Amino acid sequence: MRVTSNSYENSYFHNLFERSDEEYLSKKIELKQIIESLSTKTSYIFRKNNFWYIFEEWILPNKGIIRRWDVKDESDWIPKKDFTTEFRKDNSTIIFDVGNLPKQFEGYEINRVSISSMDSYLAITVSKDGYFDIAISELESISQQTKWIRNISLEASFDFVDEGIVFVRTDHLGRPSKVYYESFIDPESILIYEEVEDIFRIRIQKVNEPYYTLIKSESYSRSEVYVYSTKQKLDLIEIWSKSKSKPVSINILTVQGKKYAGIVIKDKNRKGRCLLREIDGVRKVIPLCINIDETISIHKIWEINDVILVKYLKKEHIQIGVLLTKNIKNIEEIFLIKELQINSHSKLYQNNFSPNLLFFIEYNNICDETIFAYSMLDFKKSIVFQSNILTKDEKICSSMVWASSRDKNTQIPISLYWKCLSDDNDLYKRKGVVNVYGAYGKKEKGINLDPMAVAVIEAGFLYCIAHVRGGGFLGGKWYRAGKQGKKWNSIYDLIDCCDFLINEKILNEEQIGLISSSAGGIVAGASLNVRPNLFKAMLLFSPFINPLGALMDLEDPLSKTETIEWGDPINNPEDRKYIESYSPLQNVQNALGSKTSIVSITGLQDIYVSTKDILKWSNKLNYYKVDSKVYVNSQVGHGGIGAGDFEFISKILSNFLCSIGEKKYDNE
Structure with missing residues (x-):
C-alpha cells in the first residue's frame, strides 16, 4: 500500500519505513545505540552553593534523576567526572526522579527542570495537548507542591526572581506577549508588561543575579528591554527603547557595588562598543572604555559570580577575557582586559558557580x-579532567574546504567530518550527507555532541556542512549577502558546494543526501527545483517551504515579523516577485520527474511552520512524480521529533542512509 502525505495514520508511515534487509536492520540498531548514548547525558558532579548535584541519565521526558550531596569541604569547587568514593549513589539524596513522580504529574510530559538560584525550589515544566505549565515545588520535597502555573510560553523561557518566578503567556496567534510575576507565597499573578504590537515577541533572559531578570520585547530590527527588580519593590526599569537600533547584547553587571546594564551596540564602523547604564540612582549612561584599543570589537559582556567576562574580536580572532575592575576608583576610568588563553574550540562550562574559578x-x-579551570586569583590554567563522549575508542577527523561561487567572486566554506580509519582515510568519492541552513545570520556550528551528525559519521558517511550565505559563519556581511533580495545566493551556494565536492571527487555524485530544517527548507526546496537530481534523498525537519504564502497572509504572524529577513511582498511588488521566484511551493513544477526521495517530519503543534503547507508541497511533489512523504507528529511542535524518540529517528535515519547508499535510479 502506498502511503501519501495526505495520511495522518502515522502507524502506516512507521510500517512503510520498516525494512527487512540486513543492511537496514544493522544500521538501525547501531544508529539507535549511538543516538541514545549521546542524547542520554549524565552531567558532571558540580557544586552550587552548599550542595553538589548530578543530573543522571538525563533525557526528558523518558528518564532523569537529580542527586544531591551536602558540601563537606568548603574550599572544593572542582567538578567530578563521575561517581567517586565520596560521591556515591547510596549516600546521595534524590530530589527529582522522572520515574517516581507524584500523582498530579500523571498524563503530563516532563520538558524541563530548573533549580532556583538559592536552592530552595524546583520548577518543573510539563506539557499536555500542546500546552505548557510550570509546577513549583520545594526542593526538599517534590510531593509538597507549592504552585501550579498554567499555560506558559516555553519559547519565551522563565526565570526565578528572589522568592517568585517571572514567566510569559501567549496571545491567540501563539505570540509571547504578556509577562507575569508570581510570588511563591501569593496565589495571584501580577501582569508586569504587555506587548501590543504584533511585530514584537517577548523573551525572558536569565542573568546571574537572584533579584533581577531581563525582559526583552524584540523584532528583528528593534528591541525594548526592561530590568525587573524585586529589590526595588517589583520595579520595571526600562533600559533600552524601541526608538533606538537593536543592541547586540545586554546583561546585568556589578561594578564597584552598583548595578549596571552592560549594553553592547555597533558603532558607525560596525564595531562592537559597550555602554554601562545605571539600574539604580540617576541611571546615567557611561561609555565603557576597554584598553582604548580601537581594533577590539566587543560581542558580549556578562557576569559570573562577580567576574565580568568580555567576548571580543581582535585581529580576526574571537577571544574571551576578564574585565579588571578592582583597582578602578572612578567608573569613567579605563578598564583593562586580562585575556584568557583559550582556543576557538572552547566554551564556558554551564555549571560555573565557584567564587574563584572559571571552568x-x-x-x-x-x-x-x-x-579546565582558570583561577581568578592568579589567572593560571589547570586541567581538571579529560573525557571521550563516544562509547567506542574511535576518532572523527575534520577539515575545511572552499568552493568557488558561480560568479567566481566568493569562496564558500564547507566543513567536512568523517570517521578516521587507518586502512582507508582518503576522501575519494565518498557517500555523503550535506547539511544546510543559511538564514537569520545563524552561525552553523561544528558537530560537537550532535547525536544525529555523529551517528551519520559512525555509519560510514562523509558529513558536510555547507556554510552558505544568509547564515552567519563569516559574520554580518556574509549574512546580509544571503537575505532579502539576495536569497538566491544561499540556494546557488549550496549547489556550487555540492558541485565542488563532486568535481574534486570528494563525494560520489550518485550517493549524496541532504539534511535540513526550518528556514533551511527554503534552500533545500529551491535547490530541488533548480537541480532535481542533485540529491538521492532529502530528510527535512519542519521545512519552511512557503515563504511567499506566509508573508502574504495577514493572519500569519510571519507577515509582520519576518519581512526584515525575507522582504515585504504585501507592500513591495519587487519583493513579491523575487520571493515568488525561489519559494519552493510556487515552483514545485520544476522538480518534475526528480528521482530524489523526500521525507519531511513536522509537528502538529508547530507555531512557526505550517503543517498544511508542508502537506500541500508534498502532495504537489507527488503529482509531479516525485516521491515525497510526510510524518505528522501530533504531540510535538517545531522540529517534529519528540525528545527520546530514539526508535523513530533511528528508523527514519537508517532508511535515509540506506537509500543514499543504493545505486542511483536502481528503482527504475
Missing part, C-alpha cells in the same frame, strides 16, 4: 572534551 570545556577531535 571551560575544550573540544578536541570532535568527541574528546577537556574540562
